[in-house]
Amino acid sequence: MTLDQWLSTVGYPAVALFVGVEGIGIPLPGETMLIAAAIFAAEGRLSIVGVIAAAAIGAIVGNCIGFGIGWFGGYPLLRRFGKYVRLNEPQVKVGRYIFMRYGTKVVFFGRFVSILRTYLAFLAGANRMPLPRFLAAIAAGGIVWAAVYGIAAYILGNQISHLSGVVGIAFIALAVVAIIAGIIFIRRQGRRLEARAEEAFPGPLEGYSK
8 A cells, every 4th residue: 555545544543653663673664654644634634733643652662662672682682693793792882881871862863864763772772771761862852753744744745755855865964974973983982982881881791681
């Protein structure tokens, strides 16, 4: 079925479903569904409040599931197989340290980056981001994201599809620049970050698996 058919037959649950499944880590067009639903609302076929609420609920629930999958599945994989891709214990500790210290910003702003949004919750769980911080960041990010894109699509109609693409490309470009800068920073500050991570998580990581 097309997105229009999903919306015509299922309505608000379709919005929550697409956004939620994307948040789990499966690349469905959640953002496109939100925009399509908001345009439906502009045409009087749905309520914009309901669309935003469904998208926000879907984002939060889906991301929580993705976080759980990362927590219970991703972390053991990092611990067991990370060494085969040059992710030894010090590097795993650095990733966990970064999510512990900066995870709130990463999760909130990552909600607006198309590719990152799909895998963000899984990465946060795999890196053992503290649950209260994750919940606060993902709730705020999901609500703001749903409101911004939903209201913009409601006001601008079909024009938002083009604008969303431009904004998405801009965010992706910024994300790429940030990742490259992060890699350079980590390489230059690698030993310092490893020392800070070791201070935060002294000894074997098995002792911090919960």
